[in-house]
Amino acid sequence: MLLIHCPYCKEDRPELEFHGAGEAHIARPENIADISDAEFEKFFFIRENQKGLVFERWRHLNGCGRFFNAARHSVSDKFICTYKAGEAKPEITEEQLASVLPPARGDK
Amino acid sequence: MMGSSNRIPGKGNLSPAKTVSFTFDGRTLTALEGDTLASALLANGIHLTGRSFKYHRPRGILTSGPEEPNAVMDISRDKARTQPNVRASVQEVFDGLNAKSQNRWPSLEFDIGSINNSMSRFFPAGFYYKTFKWPQSAWDKIYEPVIQKAAGLGVAPEEADPDSYANQFAHCQVLVVGSGAAGLTAAMVAAKSGKRVILCDERPEFGGSLLSETQTTIDGLKATEWIAQTLEELHSLSNVILLKRTTAFGYYAHNMITLNERVSDHLAAPHPDLPRERLWQVRADQVILATGAIERQIVFPDNDRPAIMLASAARDYLNQHGVTPGHNIGVYTACDSAWSAAFDLKEAGIEIVAIIDTREDIDAELLGRANDLEIKILKAHKVTATTGYLRVKSVSVEPLSGGARQKFEIDCLIMSGGWTPSVHLFSQSRGKLKFDEANGRFIPDVYAQNCICVGSCNGTDELSDAIIEASTAAGEKHQLDIEYAPSMDGHLIGSPHNIDSNRHSASFVDFQNDVKASDIRLAVQEGMHSIEHVKRYTTTGMASDQGKMSNMHGLSIAAQVLNKDIPEVGLTTFRAPYTPVSFGSIANHSRGELFDPTRRTAIHSWAAENGAVFEDVGNWKRAWYFPKAGEDMHAAVNRECRTTRDIAGIFDASTLGKIEAVGPDAVKFMNLMYTNPWDKLGVGRCRYGIMCREDGYIYDDGVIARLAEDRFHITTTTGGAPRVLNMMEDYLQTEFPDWKVWLTSTSEQWAVIAVNGPKARQIIEPFVEDIDLEPEAMPHMSVREGKICGIPCRLMRVSFTGEVGFEINIPADYGRSVWEAIYAHGHPMGLVPYGTEAMHVMRAEKGYIIVGQDTDGTVTPQDAGVGWAIGRKKTDFVGIRGLKRPDLIAEGRRQLVGLKTKNPKTVLEEGAQIVDDPNQSVPMKMIGFVTSSYWSEVLGQSIALAVVENGHSRLGETLYVPMENETFEVEVTSTVFYDPAGERING
Known part of the structure; x- marks a missing residue:
């Protein structure tokens, strides 16, 4: 069970209090009524689902109720950081990424 | 103990004065308090404890711990408290325990199913895949009823589990798993530094393998004294929680570890308030794994006869329980530790027939002691055969280099193929292992979490080194003065000496699933080149012991046939649980009424008192219909519908989801969330709204009332309230955070009483203050605030039946009293209570849809015939673009x-x-x-x-x-x- 830092409560809380809410930084187009089918497809249906570094949304549903974003490694499940909704996508440094990598295979 | 020549006076820690009585297959037997079921059976001279899974071969007690594959039994207190597949080496005896052997009929000594053994060449590796193919009809007639019945172990209890189980969340700075020398040292050092420590051990006593080390001294104290002194000190510290009979069985992300504490399974008459087990969910800053090592068998022909057991088990039974497993014991080993067992037994007066060691070079000190004790030594020898059906009778040996065969009469054979570090939890933590070629074992290499392995689970065999390692891990290096430390040198994996053994004999790799060395070889020959495939094809390591003894052997044999190095072949994945955990512990409080919360409205009790039949709608209990005497559902619903349309009906609509949207931008927000236009909805008016997702499909619907310019009372479907509020919050927080709108869930704050029918107005009128109910003053789809029965209310004129309808919203606490007042007045006029079924019929008669019944997530407003609810002039709402998708307008x-x-x-x-x-x-x-x-x-x-x-x-x-x-x-x-x-x- 993950331990997640809520950037609003400023506390580490157990995963039980949170709901995942999908990929982060997908803005709803301001002129949504006028976009093309291809643009709508990209906005609504297409997701990265990356193995490795992911930016994702969480909601502290059974807590403060706020949506926020997280940078996490999807293999090691380790968080690099969490940040408030609306804040810019953080630049992830090599060191930060290295600190959350899963262990390389020991033998071989 | 009376008449038992297997109890050795002066050995073990049990008091001969404290006896208990238990039964095994109906026989009443006596044991000592502190015995495990296994030690108690051995004390009574019983080795035969069960029949094997597939071939029904007689099997006995193999180990003294949780890795036991053979001696698994059905343990019961009464009919409901019956548990199959309990390991006799773990279960403590208590007065009144009933143990039953498994997988045999009609009796353990004479088992019809053992015919499978003589037919074993028809049950090779991959038997299931090769056999259960055709013809189709054989499934019903042969495979299911006959073969499935013939294979297997215990039988599940038929009654519900009457026991309770507790759950405990805990946080600590250091969690230490395992209480041998390394674990106790780590716990002590961490505790003394002031850290909050939890120490757990799966056994009934702390001390691990030290409990059997009768020679070893630590800082001048005997091992058992050192354990006692350390424990006394730990007990005196308030920052330490000590948990025995507690297995750490799962290691999850972010240092979350689950423990299973067996609270009362060892008690003769547990207090009824005691839980049977307690599940601990521990979050630890640091985890110190001191989980030790598990001894392996040696793979040789007919290595599975009763009274062939691990050397460490024999030593544990002797030194801890004062029980010897035999009187003429052979020792077959590739490892020093078995020699210690031989010495202890010999010194206790037991005949050691011979020590058969596969090694040529043996430690001089061991040889010296064996000579002093006049024990016959056979170096560089192997066992080629054993005899004895229900108990081993003889062992045949020959030199590895070939030569004369010797046969010894024995009544017990103890063996050691070396020690496998218990890396289960480390691997579950996603740490990576490396292969230690010199010692034939996998040991921890790269850590994935804040965790550290110490002692023999880390391949650190020397006791003094283990103590340094453990104390250092806990924050401060300690060195203790150790004498007569045990040696774990030597190992043997696979069956290198028995490759060409007689193919009619059986050299078992996995006892519990009846997998032989020849099965593994066959699997590789038949194309299973990945260890994961070998595992599934042969089922090795897939029984309830999860291959604690067999995995290294299986891997080694496969590697040999593949002509590859062991690390190239690789290990199968370790998964939780480490040992079996009861469903009760995991289900815990989530059973019966607590399985899922039940929601009841403020009017529920009135409905129950008035004969309502209820149906489940989500978590809600809703009155379904109100049958009168002699009425079935059909008659009741017909009457409720007819009377509501002729006179009036009263309906509990409290379960409707309700959300209050307030703020200067509330109308802008409503325009975004619903397809309808809201600007022109006047204060005091209601409108039916449709909500879509961005893809254009209907998500929810409901009537929305405008109470003020900046205040909307939104209703949602009964099941939809949480997801609707979540979606609204999502848009508000993440897409339009500047909008000044606040959302509050009010579903449970308002009780809602719907009165529908031609006489609805007449029925509620006497109770209403400050509101003009006349149709001109309060037409259909309007809302007013006022009082009813003196209580502030929101009164809506809306209808889900097509009749004149009022929905009275009042604070939930007043729900029942207002309902009763209205009913008392209306009943003489003919007012009936109606339930959800009549509500469904009447709304369908009017063609009003129910989202989730008449829509399924692929229905647009146009599809559902409510396209009129889309604001044609609107430039934005959720779903506006999705509705234009080609497929949605096709x-x-x-x-x-x-x-x-x-x-x-x-x-x-x-x-x-x-x-x-x-x-x-x-x-x-x-x-x-x-x-x-x-x-x-x-x-x-x-x-x-x-x-x-x-x-x-x-x-x-x-x-x-x-x-x-x-x-x-x-x-x-x-x-x-x-x-x-x-x-x-x-x-």
């Missing part, structure tokens, strides 16, 4: 229509498929299905709603509903069956 979409059966008495089945030509060949082309279907008493005929391809242009067409025995003819109609002009609602 021809041929399924659209909601009404259906009338040609025979008015036929009520269609909901979900029934619809075709346009009943004579086409099967499979027919289905063009839609029935979503709602009822008997309408008021119309005297059945009515249905359905989604049908191009339904809106099919009005008047005849379609067909083919059922199993009959095909029904239906006519496509409007969805409004009753009062199509809508006159009644405005009365």
